[in-house]
Amino acid sequence: MLEGLKKKIDEMMANKPSPEAVKNAIAEGQIWKSIFRHGYPDTPRNRIMAVLSNVFLHLHPVKVRHSGVKMSYTWCMGGLSFFLFLNLTVTGVLLMFYYRPTAEYAYYDIVALREHVPLGIMRELHRWGAHAMVIAVWLHMFRVFMTGSYKPPREFNWVIGVVLLLLTLLLSFTGYLLPWDQLAMWAITVGTNMARATPFLGYEGPGASMLQVGGVKLVTGGSDIHFALLGGHFVSEATLLRFYVLHCVFIPIVAATLMAIHFWRVRKDGGISGPL
């Protein structure tokens, strides 16, 4: 057995591998080929293959116009919004390792995240990233409007974009409650009180009083959209948990799905619009 091993080592020493040979051996090997179905992306074909055969890149256009990457035209605001979303996802998941959404602990966990959790800047990154994302999304919308990129054939992508704007604002709003301090409590109290005035669904809204059967009101303070949103009649621990789940699970999943559609449609609707 030792003889055989020695023979193999001798063989390997005899054919000294050049860097070129090593590169070829790897790029032609089964492991490489099984992961990347194409060669090194230095030919037009391989470059296209690199985008098409990658699950993340395939949402992206195979080829982008020079004007499409011109910063003075696109401001890169869509890309920045997505970058900030990724940043918020990573920092947000990290924060979840310490934060407990209960009336007893929520505020102290937020303080702890700043005072004695390692890398105390994590919560600050999340918070400032959130502010930046709202600004970036607005600027992205402004740019798309000013360059007329909402016009056919991109009109449906504009619609998806508007929904994404709404989801961004909802993420911002639900995250607002989580520090559980006086500002959070009263900001959410004020904000959610608007839900009471929702037409038909809120008990103080127009039309709600019309919804009654045999004199029994259907939309009351205990059965309207405001009650469902808060999990009670006013902002309480139930609301904190509700907003936590919306903030960390529900809205991000919906937003990420819509983002995938948004990016995919950029490609399907003719790529990033260019200057006329």
Added chain:
Amino acid sequence: MASRRNGAHRFFLFPLSALLFPAAALADTDLSEASSIVSTIITLGLAAFGVLALYVLFLTGRFLLAVFKESMQARKEAQAHAVHVEKEAGKTVLSAAFGLSALFSLLALLILFAAFLILTSGMDFSFNIGLVKFVISAAVSGFALLSLYMVYLALSVLWKVAFKPAVHAEGEPMEGLPGGPAVTRRSFLSLLGWAWVAFTAASMGALTTVLRFFFPNVTFEPPTKFKGGLPETYAIGVDERFKDAYRCWIVRNNQGFYALSTICTHLGCTPNWLQAEQKFKCPCHGSGYYITGVNFEGPAPRPLPRFNITLADDGQLLVDESVQYQQELGQWGLPGSFLDYKA
């Protein structure tokens, strides 16, 4: 042949029946104490029962009419051609099964109608909750029987297709359901299509019950009624001892007591009582209220509401926050909005 499409029609019952899920889920609720949303769901579910029943009745009528016509026609033809018709043994079993299921569905229909009529008549059921529960349970069982019947119909179609495929030439109508419409390959596939649509619709309908999940049955909030201690323990002026727990100020003046809501009528913040300036001042947007609760500055659109305040049997103040009196509606003169009490 119009009757061929009957089979497809029947499967419309499935999406309709999806409406029944919420009602079935809540059938055990005590209606006299149910919240309005629960009774709405039950009422809607029973309305769906009613529509379903009407539709089934319509179908049954048309069905029976067609069977009657066909049998009359067949008898005429048989007489005309003098053909001897042999009675097959299998047919007896099938028609017995059909009769049974028809009986069941008729029974179910009757109960459905009873439930529907009783619950839409606007009668007061608080005197007999047991009866209501019985009717609702019976209606739900009736629906289950109807479902069984529909499963039986589908299975009998499958049976025909599976075991008698080669006898017929392509496009020729096969023998259909017992006493039912003829089934061809095309109409069967169309039936499957409708069944798929119906299944999807029913699943989506059942999923809407998830909405109910967002309305908790129990909230961990302070009770709306509380005792405020003996009146002698209050000095003239604004008392803040129940501000945190019950969001209520108890104010005493020379004539007596009133209980003010601490919820700013602008956007719901809690104002502060400023003793030196003798006013309630909201820190959020600057609304100001007099000690009476009437607004005089800032964006607040109306005065703070007052709560019902009375004396309990043991001589303590009793505040009921579920009863509110609004000044702009002229309710501050009503009994209960103010407690006469002179030391």
